[in-house]
Structures are given as C-alpha cells and as structure tokens.
Amino acid sequence: MVEFTLWDILRNLLLATRWTVLLSLAAFAGGALVGAALLVARIARLPGASRGVALYVQLFQGTPLLMQLFLAYFGLALLGLDVPAWAAACLALTLYSSAFLTEIWRGCVEAIPRGQWEAADSLALDLRQTLLHVIAPQALRIAIPPTVGFAVQVIKGTALASVLGFIELTKAGTMISNATFRPFTVYACVALLYFALCFPVSAWARRLERTTSR
C-alpha cells in the first residue's frame, strides 16, 4: 500500500495544470482568430454573414459546452478522423470561444460613433485601412476588459475536456482521487488550483474595467 502525502497529490495536480493552461491558451488564441474573422465578415457585409454569424453565436450560446465537446469528438470520428481527445477539445473550445468573442467585439465596434466611419470614408480610406487605422485602435481599448473577463470562462471551460478523457487538471484530480481515496482533499486542491489560475485574471479584468471607464 502506497501512502500519498499532500505534496504527492499537489505535485501531480500541478503537472496536470500545465495542460489546462496550454488548452486554455490554444482555445483562446484560436477563438480570437476565428472570432475576428467572423467579425470582419460581418463588418464587410458579406452576403448572409450578418444572419449566419448571429445564428452561429446563438447556437453556441444556447447549447451546453459539454454537448459541443461531445459533438466535436463524435463528429470528427464520424468523418473518419481518428482524433485524440485533446484535438477534439481544442476544436470545440475554439469554436465556443470564437462565438462569444465575436459577439463581445461586435458590441465594441458598434460603440464607435458613426462619425468615425464617415470621416474615414471621406478620407477615401478603404475598408482595410479604416479598420486598421481608425476603428481597431478605438475598439480595442474598450474591448480589452470584457475580453480578459471572458478568458476566465475559457479556463473554466477547459475543465469539461476531462469528460472526453483528456488528462488536464480535473481529470487528473479524478484519477488521483481514485488512487488515494481522498476525494475531499484532492478536489479541494483542484478547486484551489483553478482559483489560483482564474482569480488573478478576474481581478485584472475588473481593474481594467475601472481604469477604462474612468
């Protein structure tokens, strides 16, 4: 019978935390990229983009993230792709993040006064120049606090990848709890590690909100 010390538990959880961080970063970066592309498609008034993106956002915001993860996992398998759990989790979390981020950023772009667009127009800037030099610098300033706030949602969302069998913090917690028979200690440690990841980000988002609204 092996005895597990608190340090054994914590050390193994910390090792698994790396995967939670990595998955969060990948999902957030991927989500930002896809979200930005969707936003540009909307702004450029591509035919059907406005309705299409609105539907996309509603689908992702109106269904459980867990189900989205399962659909990605089973859906890719159905297409004949034998993907590992982390890849399916990455895909689902990327799409989920993109839906939320594109909606957050749309609000930020809409908050820019119409006169700015008209001024850019009257200077004969094309769409790319208008976005790059006029809209983006102003929209980014107000977009940063809610975007940082959403990062917390992404970190918490990665916990659901454990259900697909990807060994990140939550899954490691389940495995260690099964091995040590100390679920109370293990899940308390897991919760504290998530808190250690999320709380600084939340606090940062709140501080940004205060400084930009002033």
Place this chain on the structure above:
Amino acid sequence: MVSLDFATVLVDWPLLLRGLAMTAGLTAVAATLGLALGIACAWARLHGGAVLRWTVGAYVELIRNTPFIVQLFFVFFGLPSLGVKLTPEWASVIAMVINLGAYAAEIARAGIQATPRGQIEAARSLALTEAQVFLRVVLPPALARVWPAMTGQIIIVMLGSAVCGQIATQELSYYANLIHSRNFRAFEATFVATGLYLGLAVLLRHLLQRLGTRLLHVRR
C-alpha cells in the same frame, strides 16, 4: 461516406423526454433557491457586519473562479468523507444552487446599488421597518433592473447542468449517453439532445421574460 441514422435515436423518445423533465426540474429548483441565496448574499454584502461581508465575498469569488464540474465533484465525491452522503440528484441541486447563488449575488447587488437614495428615505419616512424597506421598496425594482442578466445566468446554469450526468444524475445528457451506449449512434444521440437543450433554453428565456413582466413589471 457518412451515414446518419436519427431514427434509431428518436425511437427512444420516452427516455429523452424523461431526461428533459429532470433537467427542467433541476433547473426550476436550483433557480428558485439560487435566486433566494443570491439575494440574501447581496443583502449581506451591502448591509452585513465585516465578518459576514468578508465571508460572503470569499464565497462569491471562490465559486466564480472555479469550474462548475469541480464544484459538483467536490459536493458529490468530497463531502461524503465529512459524513454528508448525497444522492446524485441532491448533489446536483446543491451544486447548482451554490453556483447560481454566487453569480446572482453579484447581479442582484448591482441592481440594489442603483437604487436612488430618495426611495429609501421616502420609505423610512413612512416608518417602514428596515426589512420592509428592503423587501418591498428596494428589492423589486432592483431585480427588475437586472432581470435580463439574471435570466441569462439562469439559462447558463441550466445548460451547465448537462455536466450532472457525469455523476449519474438522470438528466438529458445522461440519457443521451445511455441511448448511444446501446445503439452506438453517438453523434446522432448527442445531436438530438443538444437540439433539445437549445429548445429548452429558448423556452426558458421566454418564460423568464414573461415572469419578469408579470411579477417585477420589467419594461421590455
């Protein structure tokens, strides 16, 4: 060639319906109790003593910065070692209430803080007790102000309850898993369940909006 077969999933509609009913039931109980807990916490954070304020603040931050699935596992797997044994259903409800309570506290607090001072002064000058001032004068318009955010949060908790199937609570996602473990139509079963969640979310939003206009006189 991808072949989809929804018929083999849909013949199990009684199971899906049972799951849907459980999800709706869990949500109804959790929303009622969670809202009450949230309001109590908002009151404590604004009017309580220093110790109470700090405790509630710590609770709110702790819940808001950890994933729901970990909270659920802690309640279901962790608490029995303290002698608290719970059925999956009770563990799910408790985790959902604790989760919603923390978010609802912040939402309700924002609404309460936006109360014009004159309202409270007017109520006091009519010799209402502090409890009456809070429950009858401050709270209803405060909830009306933040009702859209509250509606959104309740829907998030309903969608989050899909995780409760992981501790064998027999809700919608649990039955979707059960169905595809029998007929191996994993994608189709998940797809149908996801559609049902979407429908429930739309229905719940509609219901809560009507409730808001009825009880709180929320202006649309």
